[in-house]
Amino acid sequence: MKYAYTGKAARESLAEAGIELDPSAPIVLVERGxxxxxxxxxxxxxxxxxxxxxxxxxxxxxxxxxxxxDFIACRDEERIILVKAADIEFFSVDGDAxxxxxxxxxxxxxxxxxxxxxxxxxxxxxxxxxxSAIVNIVEINDISPWFGGRLLLRLxxxxxxxxxxxxxxxxxxxxxxx
Amino acid sequence: xxxxxxHPATFPAAVQETLIVLAGSAIIGAAVALPVIIGSKAPLxxxxxxxxxxxxxxxxxxxxxxxxxxRIIARKPLSGFLAVFFIILAGTVLGSLLGGxxxxxxxFLMTFFAEAFGMAMCAYMFRxxxxxxxxxxxxxxxxxxxxxx
Numbered sequence: 001m002k003y004a005y006t007g008k009a010a011r012e013s014l015a016e017a018g019i020e021l022d023p024s025a026p027i028v029l030v031e032r033g034x035x036x037x038x039x040x041x042x043x044x045x046x047x048x049x050x051x052x053x054x055x056x057x058x059x060x061x062x063x064x065x066x067x068x069x070d071f072i073a074c075r076d077e078e079r080i081i082l083v084k085a086a087d088i089e090f091f092s093v094d095g096d097a098x099x100x101x102x103x104x105x106x107x108x109x110x111x112x113x114x115x116x117x118x119x120x121x122x123x124x125x126x127x128x129x130x131x132s133a134i135v136n137i138v139e140i141n142d143i144s145p146w147f148g149g150r151l152l153l154r155l156x157x158x159x160x161x162x163x164x165x166x167x168x169x170x171x172x173x174x175x176x177x178x
Numbered sequence: 179x180x181x182x183x184x185h186p187a188t189f190p191a192a193v194q195e196t197l198i199v200l201a202g203s204a205i206i207g208a209a210v211a212l213p214v215i216i217g218s219k220a221p222l223x224x225x226x227x228x229x230x231x232x233x234x235x236x237x238x239x240x241x242x243x244x245x246x247x248x249r250i251i252a253r254k255p256l257s258g259f260l261a262v263f264f265i266i267l268a269g270t271v272l273g274s275l276l277g278g279x280x281x282x283x284x285x286f287l288m289t290f291f292a293e294a295f296g297m298a299m300c301a302y303m304f305r306x307x308x309x310x311x312x313x314x315x316x317x318x319x320x321x322x323x324x325x326x327x
Contacts, residue, residue, distance in 0.1 A: 086325070125321040138318050142253050143310045145245055145303075149195060151310070152249060176313035 007031025010050045017054035074100055074108035085124050089139045089155055090162055091117055093132040127175055130165035199241045200234055206295040207233020214284045228277050236269035255304055266296040
């Protein structure tokens, strides 16, 4: 669920809590003292209660119907197509855009954030290996050590190699039970 | 079940393997050269320091060569092991000669033990990669079983 926001101080806190902000959203979060927009549902809050608000919005988003992890909606030029999660090799980030790389070798844009995909697809065997990549564990061919305590994952497609950054190496090893 | 990871401080984990290689190399360098230095009655500290530094260079170079070759040559470890063998061989012989050692028997013994310890350490480091890939296979089987059920 996305929310519009009016105010100054709480924007960062909302972003950190994973609350998606969209100026066109029908529900607007209004910091006390900021103007209340017309024709919208306004939630007025005091800056000191930002933590409570974030928790409420997070619990609300969790109580919504969970997003399906079987298929991921991807943009294919002007169309939106559903890609089976099992056909996805990995997700990568380029600038602000998230892309999913599928078995056929095509790269499609995904409208979700990487942290959302991480949560949705964790139980499907997708694991975050760096700030900019989530990989389908089943699609990894082998792992080799790399410089600076990092790891290199070679995919079964023979084309792609994905780096496990230092920050994620410990979690990755733990996930594999090593 | 997904859980938010906290990413604890990663500095020790990141440098752990490098430290193992360097510390191991330094110990091997000292252990291999010490009997010869004592036998030759040369000043202990400069000779030992030279030997340890040489071993550090050999160890770092061998580890880097193994990592690169293992990646380039389709994850076959043989090329990496061969590279490490020849780097230790060349490094020990060259290091001994540059250090003023002229006795072939001394050079042979130092090279022999450097190879034995160095290759053992290389095998130990490679075992970690094997365990990691075994863990990957287990996880993949587990995920396939779960998706099939």
